[in-house]
Amino acid sequence: xxxxxIKLLRILSSETSPLQISAGISLAMVAGLTPLIxxxxxxxxxxxxxxxxxxxxxxxxxxxxxxxxFFLDPTFHQVGLTVxxxxxxxxxxxxxxxxxxxxxxxxxxxxxMGSLLxxxxxxxxxxxxSNYLIKRYRSHLLIYxxxxxxxxxxxxxxxxxxxxxxxx
Amino acid sequence: xxxxxxxxxxxxxxxxxxxxxxxxxxxESIAKSIIESTLTDLNGAKVDVESVDINYSxxxxxxxxxxxxDPDRPMINTIQINQAVFSISxxxxxxxKIIIDxxxxxxxxxxxxxxxxxxxxxxxxxxxxxxxxxDSTYDxxxxxxxxxxxxxxxxxxxxxxxxxxxxxxxxxxxxxQKWQEIRNDIQDKNRWDSYQLRYNKIQTGLSGNTAEKISAxxxxxxxxxxxxxxxxxxxxxxxxxxxxNNRLSDEFKALKNAPGDDIRRIKEKYKLNDLSTQNxxxxxxxxxxxxxxxxxxKWYARIKPYIEDDPEEIAEQQAKQRKQGQNIKFxxxxxxxxxxxxxxxxxxxxxxxxxxGSIIEISSDQSINRKPMIMELSGRNLKHREGETLRAEFNxxxxxxxxxxxxxxxxAYQLENFDISKSNKLSLTMQxxxxxxxxxxxxxxxxxxxxxxxxxxxxxxxxxKNSTGQSFSSMMATxxxxxxxxxxxxxFSGSLNDLDINMKSDLDNQLGDQLKNQFRKKGQDxxxxxxxxxxxxxxxxxQKLDSKSQMLDQIKHDVETxxxxxxxxLTDIENKLKADSKSKTDKKKDELLNKLKLKFK
Numbered sequence: 001x002x003x004x005x006i007k008l009l010r011i012l013s014s015e016t017s018p019l020q021i022s023a024g025i026s027l028a029m030v031a032g033l034t035p036l037i038x039x040x041x042x043x044x045x046x047x048x049x050x051x052x053x054x055x056x057x058x059x060x061x062x063x064x065x066x067x068x069x070f071f072l073d074p075t076f077h078q079v080g081l082t083v084x085x086x087x088x089x090x091x092x093x094x095x096x097x098x099x100x101x102x103x104x105x106x107x108x109x110x111x112x113m114g115s116l117l118x119x120x121x122x123x124x125x126x127x128x129x130s131n132y133l134i135k136r137y138r139s140h141l142l143i144y145x146x147x148x149x150x151x152x153x154x155x156x157x158x159x160x161x162x163x164x165x166x167x168x
Numbered sequence: 169x170x171x172x173x174x175x176x177x178x179x180x181x182x183x184x185x186x187x188x189x190x191x192x193x194x195x196e197s198i199a200k201s202i203i204e205s206t207l208t209d210l211n212g213a214k215v216d217v218e219s220v221d222i223n224y225s226x227x228x229x230x231x232x233x234x235x236x237x238d239p240d241r242p243m244i245n246t247i248q249i250n251q252a253v254f255s256i257s258x259x260x261x262x263x264x265k266i267i268i269d270x271x272x273x274x275x276x277x278x279x280x281x282x283x284x285x286x287x288x289x290x291x292x293x294x295x296x297x298x299x300x301x302x303d304s305t306y307d308x309x310x311x312x313x314x315x316x317x318x319x320x321x322x323x324x325x326x327x328x329x330x331x332x333x334x335x336x337x338x339x340x341x342x343x344x345q346k347w348q349e350i351r352n353d354i355q356d357k358n359r360w361d362s363y364q365l366r367y368n369k370i371q372t373g374l375s376g377n378t379a380e381k382i383s384a385x386x387x388x389x390x391x392x393x394x395x396x397x398x399x400x401x402x403x404x405x406x407x408x409x410x411x412x413n414n415r416l417s418d419e420f421k422a423l424k425n426a427p428g429d430d431i432r433r434i435k436e437k438y439k440l441n442d443l444s445t446q447n448x449x450x451x452x453x454x455x456x457x458x459x460x461x462x463x464x465x466k467w468y469a470r471i472k473p474y475i476e477d478d479p480e481e482i483a484e485q486q487a488k489q490r491k492q493g494q495n496i497k498f499x500x501x502x503x504x505x506x507x508x509x510x511x512x513x514x515x516x517x518x519x520x521x522x523x524x525g526s527i528i529e530i531s532s533d534q535s536i537n538r539k540p541m542i543m544e545l546s547g548r549n550l551k552h553r554e555g556e557t558l559r560a561e562f563n564x565x566x567x568x569x570x571x572x573x574x575x576x577x578x579x580a581y582q583l584e585n586f587d588i589s590k591s592n593k594l595s596l597t598m599q600x601x602x603x604x605x606x607x608x609x610x611x612x613x614x615x616x617x618x619x620x621x622x623x624x625x626x627x628x629x630x631x632x633k634n635s636t637g638q639s640f641s642s643m644m645a646t647x648x649x650x651x652x653x654x655x656x657x658x659x660f661s662g663s664l665n666d667l668d669i670n671m672k673s674d675l676d677n678q679l680g681d682q683l684k685n686q687f688r689k690k691g692q693d694x695x696x697x698x699x700x701x702x703x704x705x706x707x708x709x710x711q712k713l714d715s716k717s718q719m720l721d722q723i724k725h726d727v728e729t730x731x732x733x734x735x736x737x738l739t740d741i742e743n744k745l746k747a748d749s750k751s752k753t754d755k756k757k758d759e760l761l762n763k764l765k766l767k768f769k
Binding site: 045046048049050051052073076077080081084085090093094097098100103104106108109110111112114 | 172177180183259262264494498500501502
């Protein structure tokens with residue numbers, strides 16, 4: 001847990017673009033909240049590897065979102081059930097159901113549909129919000145912390161150095 | 169800033185190639201593993217596959233040496249298939265549907281031995297195996313109708329004849345005593361001597377003077393009255409004798425009938441009148457039928473999950489849905505069941521011959537493909553039989569109206585050493601017979617109905633009786649040796665665990681006639697023996713009764729003699745009195761005539 005926090009702090013404090021970090025976190029949300037072995041997650045991995053998305057942020061995010069997804073499954077099931085049973089969307093779902101690739105995607109599973117839908121809706125807001133927060137962190141909090149005597153004391157202490165090296 | 173990460177692209181491509189390549193390289197091992205684990209879970213015992221070959225164009229799978237362990241006998245394979253080839257629709261496989269257009273099962277064998285036990289650790293079968301000798305289903309309840317031992321029976325049974333003899337003897341004694349008293353009284357010598365004396369005196373008086381004559385006449389009247397009293401007494405005695413005679417005669421008659429009544433009562437008591445045949449067919453073949461039903465029940469239990477919805481499985485699915493979500497089904501443009509085999513050809517080498525046939529329309533949901541599953545098998549190059557065919561239809565297109573129907577025929581099957589009964593009372597084996605069977609079964613709503621007709625010809629029974637000549641088994645053994653052909657008709661109805669089996673056969677009639685004759689003869693012999701023994705037992709008392717009866721006859725005779733004597737005497741007296749009266753009249757007439765003559769002179 002300590003090492004995860006250290007890693008997160010290192011990423012946040014690094015030269016990496018805030019957008020790359022926030023994209024990693026947002027993609028991690030999609031992969032973490034939805035069932036891991038799904039066709040759409042192959043697409044997530046494709047984006048992750050092709051585009052310059054921060055992989056460390058993705059892995060940390062994946063760990064976090066996978067952990068909380070278990071508690072959110074009942075909500076995902078209800079959302080998915082409502083959407084898949086919707087009269088207005090029935091024709092769409094029927095058409096997709098008769099296409100092999102969509103059937104493989106498991107879109108007709110209530111948890112897959114619910115979690116994917118929620119994560120996709122939350123994707124852009126999370127991207128923007130995390131990007132904003134990283135920028136704010138770097139421009140305000142990080143400068144303040146770097147200049148504070150306590151932070152400098154900790155950074156220079158052998159114990160802190162030792163702990164960081166252990167975490168790494 | 170560059171957006172595209174080219175090393176990432178290469179990594180993704182490599183990853184994809186590794187996944188696809190790995191799947192292709194290891195597909196056969198993966199398929200083998202999946203087939204083995206899935207079938208093992210379904211079977212409840214190990215299912216082994218030697219190898220799996222996958223052909224991608226057209227997509228087909230070939231399974232080599234499939235061995236399915238019998239869950240109840242881990243060292244035996246229920247079925248072993250040398251080669252199973254499937255042409256599978258790849259597009260449907262991606263949709264998790266197994267659609268097989270053509271399936272060929274070659275070299276099917278049953279009950280083959282396994283090199284290693286096929287038991288799986290999580291399911292240990294601990295059913296004790298039956299030893300051939302202790303197979304109770306081959307045994308049947310032979311009715312124990314051994315005839316009772318006559319000596320034992322005679323000593324045990326209270327005979328009514330004996331009771332009647334005792335009563336009659338007592339009556340005879342008392343009657344004899346009474347009669348003797350009467351006879352003694354009637355034959356009282358002193359009295360009769362006095363009568364004779366008086367009679368003689370009267371005779372003398374009658375030939376004496378007038379005074380003596382008058383006295384004699386007076387005495388003769390008194391004697392006549394006394395003798396009449398004696399006659400009355402004798403008549404009363406005779407009346408008494410007659411009454412006693414009638415009573416004793418009735419008692420004798422009852423005694424004569426008593427042994428017959430005793431025999432009837434004993435026969436009734438020991439059920440000797442019921443020596444008729446029971447439903448021999450049910451008795452003999454009932455256990456066999458029950459064994460086949462148990463076998464059918466076992467196989468039905470195995471195929472049940474595939475033709476019926478298991479409530480436990482549905483509950484398990486629902487629990488799984490809550491954890492993994494629910495897969496919503498939408499209308500399919502070209503609906504197909506999750507599992508569907510359009511046609512499977514079968515080629516089996518069984519110990520009794522080669523069987524070829526096909527199964528069409530194997531479906532996990534017949535309401536989708538709208539056709540019943542039909543299995544047709546027929547044998548060739550068969551051992552000990554001319555033909556064997558099986559046709560089975562499993563129609564669950566409309567689940568509520570679903571049914572399974574089986575038609576099975578065997579033509580001219582050469583039966584050899586077929587054990588019907590291994591009873592220790594009567595071991596019955598059909599040593600040779602030519603059997604033809606026609607079986608029709610229908611299962612609707614878990615209720616089985618159907619019938620079977622079996623013709624047995626050129627029958628040769630062999631029996632090993634371990635009993636004495638009096639027992640039912642022994643009689644059966646004798647009767648069976650004369651049976652050369654018979655027909656057995658069976659009808660079934662009810663649920664599999666509570667099946668009502670009704671068997672009819674002309675065997676009953678054939679055996680029945682022979683057994684009835686034997687029973688009748690044995691019954692007659694027994695009755696004769698019993699009668700002889702009872703007669704023997706009654707002989708001595710009866711002789712005693714006869715002698716007593718003779719004594720009574722003697723008394724009766726004595727009294728009758730006395731009565732005759734008395735009657736003679738009375739006639740004599742009456743004659744004398746009449747003669748006296750006539751002489752008196754004549755005398756008076758003469759006197760009057762003389763007086764009249766004197767007046768006219």
